[in-house]
Amino acid sequence: xxxRTLTRADLSEVVYQKVGLSxxxxxxxxxxxxxxxxDCLARGENVKLSSFGSFIVRNKGRRVGRNPKTGEExxxxxxxxxVFKPSNIMKSRINGEAHGKKR
Numbered sequence: 001x002x003x004r005t006l007t008r009a010d011l012s013e014v015v016y017q018k019v020g021l022s023x024x025x026x027x028x029x030x031x032x033x034x035x036x037x038x039d040c041l042a043r044g045e046n047v048k049l050s051s052f053g054s055f056i057v058r059n060k061g062r063r064v065g066r067n068p069k070t071g072e073e074x075x076x077x078x079x080x081x082x083v084f085k086p087s088n089i090m091k092s093r094i095n096g097e098a099h100g101k102k103r
Contacts, residue, residue, distance in 0.1 A: 008034070041082055053086040 008030055015026035037055070040047050047055040058081050065076045086094070 044080065051087055051089045053084055053090050056083050056085060057081070058083060 008027075011030045012023065012027040015021060015029055016023050019026065021029065037047050041055055041057055044057050046057060060079050060081055062078045063076050065074050066072070067074055
C-alpha cells in the first residue's frame with residue numbers, strides 16, 4: 001500500500017489532466033462539488049454517489065458515556081454523525097475483485 005492521502009489539489013490535477021479544463025477551472029469545479037456535498041450533509045440529506053457509496057447522516061440520542069481514564073460517567077449530548085457506506089462495487093474494487101463480481 002502506498003499510504004498516501006488524496007488531497008483536493010490531487011483531485012484538481014486529475015480533472016485538469018483528464019477533462020481538459022484549466023488548472024483554475026479544475027480547482028473551482030472540485031471545490032463546487034465538495035461544497036455541494038457538504039451543504040447537503042449539513043442540511044441532513046444523504047448523498048449517494050453511484051458505484052462509489054453513500055454518505056449518511058444519522059441522529060444519535062443522548063446517552064451516558066464513561067471517561068476511560070477515571071471511569072467517571074459522563075453524559076453525551078444528542079448529535080448528528082455522518083457515516084460512509086461503500087457500494088458493493090467499491091467493496092469489490094477494494095478487495096481486488098473485478099467489477100462487483102464475487103470470486
